[in-house]
Amino acid sequence: MTQRKRLSAILAAILLGTASWLAGESPAQQPVDSAPKLHTVTVRGSCIDDQMKPLADVLVTVARRLPNYGPLVIVGETRTNAAGEFVLPKVETALPEDGDLVAAASKAGLASAYTYLREPTDGLLDKKQLTLKSDPGVLSGVVKDVDGRPIPGVTVFLPSVGPYALAGIFQSVTDANGRYEIKDHSRWKSGSTYVTNLTTGQKLGVAAIPLRLQHPDYSPGQTWCEGIPQTIDFTLKPLAHAPE
Secondary structure: OHHHHHHHHHHHHHHHHEEOOOHHOOOOOOOOOOOOEEEEEEEEEEEEEEEOOOOOOOHHHHHEEEEOOOOEEEEEEEEEOOOOOEEEEEEEEOOOOOOOOOEEEEOOOOOOOEEEEEOOOOOOEEEEEEEEOOOOOOEEEEEEOOOOOOOOOOOOOOEEEEEEOOOOOOOOOOOOOOOOEEEEOOOOOOOOOOOEOOOOOOOEEEOEEEEEEEOOEEEEEEOOOOOOEEEOOOOOOOOOOOOO
């Protein structure tokens, strides 16, 4: 990747606060109290395909961001009915107006989707619709160590909320041969998506999105994805141990 493309990608990620804005919305970036008071809301909505038809048996997961944009905690999970509708009662939220809740929807063979949930009315987050597109692309590859041996058990993901993975979407775990396949992301190519600098109003083309790798025995890894479908192989380095 050229230096210009890399700077564009980094700036885009900073602007959105997420790597996979292609299937979701950007959160409101406001300070969060370290010990917020929790409330409960009911989340109600539906899932459709890209032909506007209802989707049954879609897994819908709602997660809550921890204070200061920490990792996500799953606070509710259900599946859509025959009409593509879902209801999740008694979902805990700290900042319902600002959107600390995220709903993700996934179904085999379709591109997953997610959206931020905000501004409830009388404790109800209603008419939330998620669209799962057909014909997703596949992001795949092999992860090895510095000696060229495959590493099983590596979590490979496209971040959704800040640097974190979201509720099992846009991620994969390497098998015994070190191979991973992320099968639920929309097809995408470099420069086909734009973000706006909220300060200057300038539109910037997204040249790449980060791909992250995690394993307890290795240092975290990151590379750049310039399109989906694509094959990206990666080498993880062992954890650096402090001298005794």
